[in-house]
Amino acid sequence: MVGRWAPLFVTFLLVTGGLSFLWSAHTRNDQNEQLRMAALALNNPLPSVDTDRGELVARAGGCVACHTDTANEGRLLAGGVRLDSAFGTFVSPNISSDAQEGIGTWSLEMFAQAVLNGRRPDGGHYWPVFPYPAYALMSGQDIADLYAWLQSTAPVSTASEEHELLIPDIARAGLGIWKSLYVPENYRPGLFVERGEYLVEGPAHCATCHAQRDIVGGVSDRRLSGNSRGPDGSKVPAITAAALQDWTVDDLMFYLEIGMTPEGDFSGGHMATVIEHGTAHLSPEDLRAIAVYLKSPANKES
Amino acid sequence: MYTQYSVQSAAFLLSVVVIAGQALAHTGAMGIVKERMDGMSILGDHAKSVGDMLKGKASFDLVAVEEAGQAFVTHGEKIPSLFPDTEQSREGTATEALPAIWDNWDEFVALAEKFTNDSQALLTVANNLSNGTQSVDHQSRAVRSIFFKTVKNCSACHERFRLDQD
Structure with missing residues (x-):
């Protein structure tokens, strides 16, 4: 029954x-x-x-x-x-x-x-x-x-x-x-203890493009380990401390101000827009705070 | 320990792949595509040289700044002629040039001209500093200001006219 x-x-x-x-x-x-x-x-x-x-x-x-x-x-x-x-x-x-x-x-x-x-x-x-x-x-x-x-x-x-x-x-x-x-x-x-972490996680919303999105478009894992399917089909590189090990804090500050990589290449695509209309206008203190945070152990791969 | 080694070897492998990728990026380029890519590489080398001084990675050297300014002017003037509207130029192997160049030719040329003019200003500043007696600190600040203005044109152009393939 x-x-x-x-x-x-x-x-x-x-x-x-x-x-x-x-x-x-x-x-x-x-x-x-x-x-x-x-x-x-x-x-x-x-x-x-x-x-x-x-x-x-x-x-x-x-x-x-x-x-x-x-x-x-x-x-x-x-x-x-x-x-x-x-x-x-x-x-x-x-x-x-x-x-x-x-x-x-x-x-x-x-x-x-x-x-x-x-x-x-x-x-x-x-x-x-x-x-x-x-x-x-x-x-x-x-x-x-x-x-x-x-x-x-x-x-x-x-x-x-x-x-x-x-x-x-x-x-x-x-x-x-x-x-x-x-x-x-x-x-x-x-x-957030550091201003750099606040800027990266909050207003600058780096994880929006530099982290993977799942099938419903959510970023459940906020590590900045890159995204092979970025906006407009672009490949977005990883920017964890490990991925940036060859970049100095000064390299990162120069990049965020004028788009220049340590090799002397200049970014294009969406990041060039982000730099030109965004980060290029920030104070040296804020740029340094972002760079120092990105290079810190807190910005980890796993 | 195991994780530490695997992270290190992963990072090492990654850097090998990245370096190989950079070496390969220009491989296969021929004719006009190779010519302009070689030109851009020279610009990049000069930009790196001045950038390294401004970052304190290399000692400040006005002669190298003058060389960079001269190379920027010389190449900047050539840019429009290095992008003819031909099949080889548009679709040659390894090219990263976007069709937007020829769809917006006047803007492309205007950007190249602006780069050349700013480069001329960089060269003039470097020449004047060479003939002056200002402190290295003052020289460095003057170069930084005009160098930044000049190379912002590089990203402005890549933003619209170069394939984004990081």
Whole structure:
């Protein structure tokens, strides 16, 4: 008699087990998102914002590099940069201060929700091509300075283009589960001892390209051991301390400022964009901090 | 101990592969492709020489800076003629030149001209310093500033016009 009902019972267990896993992942992400916003408000009182510092955050974070279509003489932060991936082509949106097409009407809280939690003003999820799994680790001061600088830039009324993806837009609804797996909990003071590690792990989001992605596009292993299937089909080299053993701190600083390798070659491709519109603008202190961290035992292979 | 050795041997093997790969990168190039690749290698050698001085890996040597500036000017002027719109130039073995060069010819030439002009400025600065009496520290800072401006053109050009194949 029992045997008759067993298959049904097992099916019931699998379905309810699966659903409760999905539901708990979904709930865990919601909790993480609330934690991040709470940490921003409670642990990081913002006595003042510094617009000029905000530009450096935008440079370090690659905001300018990815949201300015320099190859086609696009205007600052007006979007339109295309990025081919296994999921289709993403097109970066306009994040200038324009009220209609950009983020001119956004509050600091809306902005923090986007950068830290990958949440759109309508409450939906952004595709994780927007590197919020790294930005989640950014400090409240950096977010506030960045917001102030973005709002101080010239408004550009170019409309954002739609992504051309192989997955339907409805799949975004399930991204809460994805986030529960791949977005770290939150930034907290003392999380990073060294500024270099903070820059590499947080704003500069090096692991976004220099670490492997799994089948659903998540970086579950944040070691910087390279990625043979990088953006636009590029091969992204490893930048662990072991991989960089022939590079000195000065070599790395020169590379991040002018793109020159120790052999005298000059980078091209996406890294040249990252350097030209990003790291080249950083202070010598920040470049040194990044270089020292990359060379340190903390940046390990295994 | 075992892991330490395996990490070391892995790193050694990796460096062998990387060096071999670099040696091979230009192999098979012929004619115009070989000519421009050889030219670029010479530029790279000079860039490394000046870079090493600025990093303190080599002693500061204004003569070597002048040589670099001269080589940059000479090669910079030749760049457009080294990229003719021919089948051999576009598709020759080992070429890393992207079709974007010929699709955006005016921009490509403008970048080469900017590189040549900045290189001329580097050469002039080095010449003037040779005739002056400033401290090595001052010389080094002056060279660094104009050298950085000059070689930023290298990445700017590679960014759009060279195959990215790290």
